[in-house]
Amino acid sequence: MRIGHGYDAHRFAEGRPLYLGGVLISENGGLLGHSDADVALHALMDAMLGAAAHGDIGKLFPPADATWKGARSTDLLQIVRQKLDEAGYRVGNADITVIAQKPRLAPYIDTMRRTIADILSTDIEDISVKATTTERMGFTGREEGIAAEAVCLLYKK
Ligand code: MG
Numbered sequence: 729m730r731i732g733h734g735y736d737a738h739r740f741a742e743g744r745p746l747y748l749g750g751v752l753i754s755e756n757g758g759l760l761g762h763s764d765a766d767v768a769l770h771a772l773m774d775a776m777l778g779a780a781a782h783g784d785i786g787k788l789f790p791p792a793d794a795t796w797k798g799a800r801s802t803d804l805l806q807i808v809r810q811k812l813d814e815a816g817y818r819v820g821n822a823d824i825t826v827i828a829q830k831p832r833l834a835p836y837i838d839t840m841r842r843t844i845a846d847i848l849s850t851d852i853e854d855i856s857v858k859a860t861t862t863e864r865m866g867f868t869g870r871e872e873g874i875a876a877e878a879v880c881l882l883y884k885k
Pocket residue numbers: 736737738761765766767770
């Protein structure tokens with residue numbers, strides 16, 4: 729059994745859709761990034777790769793590589809899952825915390841869990857997504873961007 733941790737943050741940008749946990753939250757109020765800037769999935773992928781000591785998503789999907797420009801993070805998660813599968817790992821469970829002053833994410837949490845569980849072929853009970861504000865403190869509190877943290881357990885098959 730191996731544990732991994734991931735962290736990511738992206739700033740808000742005009743005219744971009746907001747994707748979190750693989751789910752389209754809104755057509756505006758999105759985040760700046762080379763891919764779709766889904767911080768929740770980025771933190772999760774780094775936790776998965778970290779558990780396997782396989783580097784991070786910056787190494788796997790270099791921002792300088794045009795292949796990944798505008799990529800959906802759900803597709804990247806599928807690639808990470810395949811890579812770990814080939815290395816003999818399967819996901820035990822994962823827990824993601826999204827840190828955002830806005831928008832309110834409660835209505836989307838279960839859809840995010842379902843989306844992630846489907847990609848990773850786990851039960852929905854194995855995927856936790858939580859959201860918190862920072863009570864207006866710090867860069868997330870000032871609504872400059874959104875951050876996410878994740879932990880993940882991998883089992884060697
Ligand atoms: Mg990122």
